[in-house]
Amino acid sequence: MGKRIITYGTFDLFHIGHVRLLKRLAALGDHLTVCVSSDEFNAIKGKKTVIPYAQRAEIVGACRYVDNVLPEHDWDQKRDDIVREKIDIFAMGDDWSGKFNDLGDLCEVFYLPRTEDVSSTSLKAFMEALRDEQLKEVKHLIETLNSKAAGL
Structure with a gap:
């Protein structure tokens, strides 16, 4: 064996x-x-x-x-x-x-x-950072749209 x-x-x-x-x-x-x-x-x-x-x-x-x-x-x-x-x-x-x-x-x-340079922990951290970046972009877009709507 x-x-x-x-x-x-x-x-x-x-x-x-x-x-x-x-x-x-x-x-x-x-x-x-x-x-x-x-x-x-x-x-x-x-x-x-x-x-x-x-x-x-x-x-x-x-x-x-x-x-x-x-x-x-x-x-x-x-x-x-x-x-x-x-x-x-x-x-x-x-x-x-x-x-x-x-x-x-x-x-x-x-x-x-x-x-x-590869681990599940590092992959999760990358995905969280990407999510945080996307959330900031969405918040900025909403703020811009709200400002434009307020000026109408």
């Missing part, structure tokens, strides 16, 4: 960084399980997603590098998942470096570099 890998994440606004991470994870072995954070778990973490869990899980599962998708409901399930799924490698992006070293008694723990 080949090496089995597991990773965890929210995978909101699926982007090239996600694809590249999953490709590198899949290259570590023969079977990749991805645990996608549920909407309820994201709420506990203080995260708000754009895409609901069922759709995020379906998107991740459609990626050719992914063999299995499971829900992530809480921080503590990782140990049970590793044992149940017979995992050889637990891997995460290096923004989590050192956070899961305690799992090293069950399997190898790897932290892989993230794709530079």
Whole structure:
């Protein structure tokens, strides 16, 4: 039996960084399980997603590098998942470096570099800035129209 890998994440606004991470994870072995954070778990973490869990899980599962998708409901399930799924490698992006070293008694723990300059957080910030800019333009247009209407 080949090496089995597991990773965890929210995978909101699926982007090239996600694809590249999953490709590198899949290259570590023969079977990749991805645990996608549920909407309820994201709420506990203080995260708000754009895409609901069922759709995020379906998107991740459609990626050719992914063999299995499971829900992530809480921080503590990782140990049970590793044992149940017979995992050889637990891997995460290096923004989590050192956070899961305690799992090293069950399997190898790897932290892989993230794709530079792309993240769901940066995409959300860009969309919010774009929305704010558009709102300013609309307010200015309304003010202009109101001024013209007042002069009639």
